[in-house]
Amino acid sequence: MKASVSSGNSNSSSSSSVGVGASAGAAYGGGDYPRYLADMVRRLEEVNNQLTDRVQKLEREERYREELRNRYEREIKKLRAEIEKLRTPPLVVGTVVDVIDDKRVVVRSSAGPKFVVNYSQSIDPKEAAPGTQVGLSQQSLAVVSVLPSAKDPSVYGMELIESPEVDYNMIGGLNEQIEEIKEVAELPLTAPEQFERIGVEPPKGVLLTGLPGTGKTLLAKAVANRTSATFIRVVGSELVQKYIGEGARLVRELFALAKEKAPTILFIDELDAVAARRVEDGTTGEREVQRTMMQLLAEIDGFNPRGDVRIIAATNRPDILDPALLRPGRFDRIIEIPVPDREAREKIFRIHTSKMKLGKDVELDTLAALTENATGADIKAISTEAGMFAVKRNKKSIEMEEFEQAITKIIGDEQKHHLYPKETGAMFA
Numbered sequence: 564m565k566a567s568v569s570s571g572n573s574n575s576s577s578s579s580s581v582g583v584g585a586s587a588g589a590a591y592g593g594g595d596y597p598r599y600l601a602d603m604v605r606r607l608e609e610v611n612n613q614l615t616d617r618v619q620k621l622e623r624e625e626r627y628r629e630e631l632r633n634r635y636e637r638e639i640k641k642l643r644a645e646i647e648k649l650r651t652p653p654l655v656v657g658t659v660v661d662v663i664d665d666k667r668v669v670v671r672s673s674a675g676p677k678f679v680v681n682y683s684q685s686i687d688p689k690e691a692a693p694g695t696q697v698g699l700s701q702q703s704l705a706v707v708s709v710l711p712s713a714k715d716p717s718v719y720g721m722e723l724i725e726s727p728e729v730d731y732n733m734i735g736g737l738n739e740q741i742e743e744i745k746e747v748a749e750l751p752l753t754a755p756e757q758f759e760r761i762g763v764e765p766p767k768g769v770l771l772t773g774l775p776g777t778g779k780t781l782l783a784k785a786v787a788n789r790t791s792a793t794f795i796r797v798v799g800s801e802l803v804q805k806y807i808g809e810g811a812r813l814v815r816e817l818f819a820l821a822k823e824k825a826p827t828i829l830f831i832d833e834l835d836a837v838a839a840r841r842v843e844d845g846t847t848g849e850r851e852v853q854r855t856m857m858q859l860l861a862e863i864d865g866f867n868p869r870g871d872v873r874i875i876a877a878t879n880r881p882d883i884l885d886p887a888l889l890r891p892g893r894f895d896r897i898i899e900i901p902v903p904d905r906e907a908r909e910k911i912f913r914i915h916t917s918k919m920k921l922g923k924d925v926e927l928d929t930l931a932a933l934t935e936n937a938t939g940a941d942i943k944a945i946s947t948e949a950g951m952f953a954v955k956r957n958k959k960s961i962e963m964e965e966f967e968q969a970i971t972k973i974i975g976d977e978q979k980h981h982l983y984p985k986e987t988g989a990m991f992a
């Protein structure tokens with residue numbers, strides 16, 4: 564009989580074949596048979612150890628392969644989910660108009676019509692309050708997700724400054740207007756009890772009218788600084804949106820943001836873009852502007868005049884504003900910001916050149932005389948431009964020569980503009 568055990572490993576250095584038989588036993592001689600058996604047992608143990616090692620190694624390899632397979636399966640699953648996600652149809656954006664019960668809401672899709680739809684059980688009913696923006700399934704229009712509010716100022720081009728660094732002494736020539744705005748916008752924030760004691764309500768909104776660059780924004784910023792209020796500036800045209808209901812929602816969120824950041828000075832520039840007199844031309848665009856304005860009026864009517872949000876609006880076309888806006892309780896205080904006169908221009912020059920090194924020949928009153936019709940913004944531009952000329956020429960200070968050139972550069976063109984309308988008018992007269 565012959566028993567053969569092989570490790571099956573061709574690289575194995577030790578021979579793993581063990582022969583057991585009478586002929587092999589005979590080689591040890593009759594008396595050596597026990598030694599032969601002992602030898603045999605030792606060899607078999609050796610082979611057994613080798614085989615155990617081999618089995619363990621194979622088991623380790625098997626485990627590693629198993630792990631690898633699991634890892635790849637996970638990866639495949641993830642990629643499949645990603646593909647699935649990319650294949651899912653987009654959600655329709657809508658706005659919750661009304662909550663009917665804990666299963667149904669009325670939503671208005673961005674295309675216009677309203678729908679009664681269900682909402683996913685995963686949505687907290689409190690989150691789906693009227694006015695919230697939601698994502699709707701394309702097929703059933705069911706509310707699938709609640710979208711975050713767009714109160715982020717950068718989203719709609721709002722400017723938000725915690726407390727602007729502008730003081731009244733940085734505004735030239737508007738003393739009367741400063742006094743007036745202090746009374747109607749600053750005092751209600753700093754000393755509301757004075758109004759309460761007398762029993763009058765401060766005006767809710769102040770309207771600044773005047774040409775661009777005359778300092779309207781500057782004035783509003785100074786009020787915010789004095790009252791340590793947050794300054795939010797939004798341009799009227801940004802509130803007019805393309806889609807139905809968007810503008811109104813934006814106005815709502817703007818006021819919510821103002822209340823959240825209170826005390827706040829809410830500055831609406833170019834108010835005429837959203838509040839021009841209503842003309843029924845029947846277009847959707849026109850209706851949308853009106854809807855935005857109605858929301859603005861509703862917000863103004865709805866807030867407390869003694870609260871800590873003050874609205875200051877600005878326009879250079881007060882003539883086209885809807886009279887509804889100017890009614891008592893709305894923008895009932897109008898402050899006209901004039902183009903600076905000679906004295907004011909001198910003051911504005913003084914403000915903008917205060918940190919500049921001026922030559923001995925520079926006379927601010929002469930500069931004021933040379934800049935008739937210039938606004939505060941023009942004067943600022945002239946001062947900066949004169950400084951640039953001096954830098955270019957490597958001068959130690961800015962001299963009259965640079966100012967004269969800057970005046971020609973900045974308002975030379977504008978003065979031509981002043982002439983043109985007259986000439987054109989004469990042609991058609």
Ligand code: ATP
Pocket residue numbers: 733734735736737774775776777778779780781782832877911914938939940941943
């Ligand atoms: P717009 O209607 O275009 O918004 P605005 O009337 O609000 O114009 P501001 O933005 O306040 O004008 O002014 C522009 C810049 O002009 C200001 O940053 C400021 O440097 C300068 N400026 C305007 N008016 C004055 C002023 N009265 N005193 C000092 N600087 C002024």
